[in-house]
Amino acid sequence: MNDITTPTAHMAPVTLRDIAERCQVSKSTVAQALRGQSRLAPATVARVLAVANEMGYDPSFHEGARRLALRKHGREMINHLVALFFPQEYLRIPFFLETFRGIADVLGAAGFGVCVGHVTGTHADGSLLPFPQVMRRGDLDGVIAPGSTLAQGLLDELRASAGFGNRPVVSLFDATAACSNAVADTPGGVREAMRHLLQLGHRHVLWVYYHITEQGPAPVDRYLAACRAMEEFGLAPARHLHLFPFIAEWVNPHTAHHDLAELEAGEAEPAHPLVEYLETHPEITAILAINDAFALHAWYTLHHAGYAIPEDISIVGFDDTDPMRDAHGTNLLTTVRCPLETLGREAGRLLLARITGEAVGEENVLLPTELVVRRSTAKPAE
Amino acid sequence: MNDITTPTAHMAPVTLRDIAERCQVSKSTVAQALRGQSRLAPATVARVLAVANEMGYDPSFHEGARRLALRKHGREMINHLVALFFPQEYLRIPFFLETFRGIADVLGAAGFGVCVGHVTGTHADGSLLPFPQVMRRGDLDGVIAPGSTLAQGLLDELRASAGFGNRPVVSLFDATAACSNAVADTPGGVREAMRHLLQLGHRHVLWVYYHITEQGPAPVDRYLAACRAMEEFGLAPARHLHLFPFIAEWVNPHTAHHDLAELEAGEAEPAHPLVEYLETHPEITAILAINDAFALHAWYTLHHAGYAIPEDISIVGFDDTDPMRDAHGTNLLTTVRCPLETLGREAGRLLLARITGEAVGEENVLLPTELVVRRSTAKPAE
DNA sequence: CTGAAAGCGCTTACAG
């Protein structure tokens, strides 16, 4: 790809020299006047400013030259550009979008552009996409990214690049050492949700998680919070907290929710793993899902298999982003709400404070979550 | 805000001069070798390249200087940065996000950063936000924006700014003169949807639209398509196409869907305007909504008022972004699907072609839409 | 109080 183009004729933009000529002063004087911090005669400053304004001088257009000149003296400029990195599929996930809104609002209000970058994007041949050029040449004043994304090596890559160095980074959703963090208290939300179920009388709960890691079912901190809540009620998690891994097809738009109705009409339906599991574990009376999408899929699946919600099984979601509406439009799903837009705002605020130098060290923000009790949870059947 | 910071000690990045010294050649030679297009001795080129590589020379880090130097010769560089402008609330709208994904994918794969900009953002005091700095200084190679946004004056503002000039612009969703367009054939979708209803036997249809303009109910092109479809069946739109303006509270997350259930328990419920309208116009047997969210709200409202869907009223949505699921998770809403991610890809492709110079003039892409018939439409009751 | 100078890191005519 040819990177250089010869543009169609442009009106030449106004430069310091143009102003200097018109004012009959030197370029240095104009530069000083424009920067404001000088011992020039007030009258000179006023005259230069007036002429600059009249000629339509646009300093932002010449920031490149300014940056270059400043390097000589070992100083850097704020570029008013930050990147928001995230895995490609996040643009489909409502809880990310709420956060995105908060970030974009705060940074936009401060005059910063927010550049989006997919970290897990791949070329057609499967090779990983490199960062866009903007992100590789010191244009970025800072970066916001989900903790999971940073943990995958993005942070190291950024720190190693000459263009980024030790500029500020804010981790979103999950706390990460070596940068600032803006996270919601999701373990607290899990604890509340579990207490809610236990207080209703449930004793065997199915924990629907993402995938297993060496440390346990991910996200591990939430799993541990669920365990602790059980222990508070004198229950041994090993016996009372049942584990069920989430299955990708549940929320894949091409496979989820589409086949149940068709199966009705057709041949014998294969048993859904979740239904099988519950049939062999009749002591389970409640499901705690890692997000609303999983909760909804469990709900549809169980309804289809003849379970009544919440009479036979109580279901709790997470995030409060995907409603389960009845025919009146009322959301029935008990879930844990995270202050996502606020989380985004806080992430933006932390980053700005570091960029402008108002803050020096890393800072962590932890926002409370809130259990929202609706109609998908009830006392277990007796 | 102080724009300049004195950074912590950075390792000085490698420059042409460093390489030149090590190679015992001049800076010009190094520059030529690095650019590749020269009549240098192949051996020299090889040696310079090897040393540059070994020293870790990063050309992208010095793009600023390169840009500056190129200006002297009236040439411009591609900056690998484009902006995507949209009204603030679009980050909540699923149909925009699908499109966003397509845009980000295509541009990311080409090494371009995508910078998001809110056009309707306001400061706390209500004043309109200016563009972020990046967007005001010639950093942008091009812009993508919804047609509605461009029509509000963004295009003029961009063209008038020295930093942007006549760079390429692609209009999304709605066609706009004076730039390239990537739009879906929504009028075609409306026509199909209306034919579907008329073929089922409906004769009086309620058209739920955004708001009235001088040209008619917006979006006007879709309204006219609805009229034409009626005329094809020998019906006069003036008598058979009933107009109902959309009410903002319907999709405001703070007021929509929340109160119906609570009202059940409480005092006398005020009649919903839609219900009132249908009661005074019993000849209406079908609703054609401008998007799925409105269709869903109409559905919930009518269900609550005792109407059966589709037995009493057929409902057609638009976009296929918001499902109306039954308890099995099956989507019941008949609607018109737009190829949104593809639309985003096309918009990105058009922009890239202009930026790289592969395409010269404006180009328009029109993608077909598709009626998806589900269970919310049926023959009218008789 | 103001200006001439050196230089950020690069580019491309232009000499040799």
Place this chain on the structure above:
DNA sequence: CTGAAAGCGCTTACAG
């Protein structure tokens, strides 16, 4: 085939 020169537009020491 290679290098010295001029310059992009700016900045800040440093003289005067």
